Amino acid sequence: MADTTASLNDGAPEVSSGAPHPKAKKMSKPTRKGISGSGIELAAMIGVGVVFLAAWEFLPPLLDVPRYIIPTLSNCIEEFGNMLQREALLKHFMSTLISALVGFGLGGLLGAASGYLLGLSRLWERVLSPYILALQIAPKVAFAPLFIMWFGYNSIPKLLVTVLVVFFPILVNVLQSMKTVDRDLINLARVYSMNRLTIFRKIEVPSSLPNLFAGLRIGATLAVIGVTVGELVGGNTGLGFLISYGEGQANTAMVFNAIILLTVIGIALYFAVAAVEKRVLHYLERQDH
Amino acid sequence: MTSSLELRNITKIFPDQNSGHAITAVENMSFSVKAGELVAVVGPSGCGKSTILNMVSGLYGATHGEVLIDGEVVTGTRPEVGFMLQKDLLLPWRTIVKNVEFGLEEKKMTRAERRERAMEELARMKLAEFADKYPHQLSGGMRQRAALARTLVIQPDIILLDEPFSALDAQTKLVLQRHFARTIAESGVTCVLITHDLNEAVIMADRVVVMSGRPGTVVDEFPIELGNRQDPLARSLEPQAGVYVKRLFDTLHLENQAA
Numbered sequence: 001m002a003d004t005t006a007s008l009n010d011g012a013p014e015v016s017s018g019a020p021h022p023k024a025k026k027m028s029k030p031t032r033k034g035i036s037g038s039g040i041e042l043a044a045m046i047g048v049g050v051v052f053l054a055a056w057e058f059l060p061p062l063l064d065v066p067r068y069i070i071p072t073l074s075n076c077i078e079e080f081g082n083m084l085q086r087e088a089l090l091k092h093f094m095s096t097l098i099s100a101l102v103g104f105g106l107g108g109l110l111g112a113a114s115g116y117l118l119g120l121s122r123l124w125e126r127v128l129s130p131y132i133l134a135l136q137i138a139p140k141v142a143f144a145p146l147f148i149m150w151f152g153y154n155s156i157p158k159l160l161v162t163v164l165v166v167f168f169p170i171l172v173n174v175l176q177s178m179k180t181v182d183r184d185l186i187n188l189a190r191v192y193s194m195n196r197l198t199i200f201r202k203i204e205v206p207s208s209l210p211n212l213f214a215g216l217r218i219g220a221t222l223a224v225i226g227v228t229v230g231e232l233v234g235g236n237t238g239l240g241f242l243i244s245y246g247e248g249q250a251n252t253a254m255v256f257n258a259i260i261l262l263t264v265i266g267i268a269l270y271f272a273v274a275a276v277e278k279r280v281l282h283y284l285e286r287q288d289h
Numbered sequence: 290m291t292s293s294l295e296l297r298n299i300t301k302i303f304p305d306q307n308s309g310h311a312i313t314a315v316e317n318m319s320f321s322v323k324a325g326e327l328v329a330v331v332g333p334s335g336c337g338k339s340t341i342l343n344m345v346s347g348l349y350g351a352t353h354g355e356v357l358i359d360g361e362v363v364t365g366t367r368p369e370v371g372f373m374l375q376k377d378l379l380l381p382w383r384t385i386v387k388n389v390e391f392g393l394e395e396k397k398m399t400r401a402e403r404r405e406r407a408m409e410e411l412a413r414m415k416l417a418e419f420a421d422k423y424p425h426q427l428s429g430g431m432r433q434r435a436a437l438a439r440t441l442v443i444q445p446d447i448i449l450l451d452e453p454f455s456a457l458d459a460q461t462k463l464v465l466q467r468h469f470a471r472t473i474a475e476s477g478v479t480c481v482l483i484t485h486d487l488n489e490a491v492i493m494a495d496r497v498v499v500m501s502g503r504p505g506t507v508v509d510e511f512p513i514e515l516g517n518r519q520d521p522l523a524r525s526l527e528p529q530a531g532v533y534v535k536r537l538f539d540t541l542h543l544e545n546q547a548a
Contacts, residue, residue: 185468187346
């Protein structure tokens, strides 16, 4: 969050305007050394993965760890097949994925809208800030049993938990960015006779986008946590349900698989947000190389 | 097209954010700028130079006294006033040409007219080939030229420049001072240049207004009779320029100050 906003303000000067024919230089291309360096990095990255998978497969039997404590990689793959056939894994997976997507979408929308609204009103922001802080600190997942008492064993409680979990980081990020919009930019727009709404649209919203996306990235990972907790506490569908179901049967491989699939959903959501961010914020100078 | 400016017995009192005490930024300050004139305002930091800029642009009013543009009291912001700061204030999410168009967007004109005006202005600033670049792809000097294009494209009657060169390296600064001096002289626009650089004030201005420390008030005011305003570099080589700088130096009592 901090590094994106910093590069927003001062892009490093690349060319001196004193040069006779200044040309804006493109980002420096990776040198040959850089390419081979990243090649070694990639090999090491894959190597670590292979070593980990091998250790997972061969260490537990070697150390006499029973499969209900740590199932090996092949145990998990075998169980994965079982789950596909017997437990309608696809249905559970889709249920969790859709809840996470819908919860993330709703939470993000509500969080951003509230952030912008509060950002527009100094008074309401000050009046509501202690309550927002309290709600932000309250562990949202602890609300799950409450929602189940209120709405029953259906998909509403887990959706609500997800929305709630996603809502706050996005609200806080957007609100923060609205408070730190460059006053001079707003003054410039005022001198150009722009009204409040135009300033909001042309200055404040675009200025806040890096922060909004930082919030969305956090929200994407939290969405999976929200859904999982909702499903763990009550319900009969979803990967969270499979975790508690597998636990009841001492089917550790099933728990492992569900966790892995939840992680996959989280990663997919995160990278989807990151990809959109990269497209929308293409004008920011990237420093990640 | 170009306007005169008069500040009449201006006092500005701010409530201090932390202590709640009132702070007098400027006190009973008066000076005027004739149409087409470039007046430099110099003074120690914290003397309320930026306060002047904000009051002239109409962002806030004076506590006492009044600001007049062409004899009319300034009561709010007006599109005939352009201002430029040390920061380029370019919107990073807009290309250079869209940044230049920014000031035109509240005017009644078609998209094509806007684009044409902006491109003309960019060509004048020798930035036409960078029209579709984003601000971060340009050097500091080029960004500041783009900011000047954005300021001039609205065809302002008065432009207020608040330390526009102070964030630049020494060479870029010289080149840009010459470029600005030419462009401003060509457009004939009235200009207030706020600066802490005494040399810059002497080589760029028709007249210099010297302010005291807080609360700021005018302590000296004299014309710079060097001619040749469009070429600050040539001006700086004239022996008389040094005399003016010395006078500013003495008026501000800089020799008594510890660094």
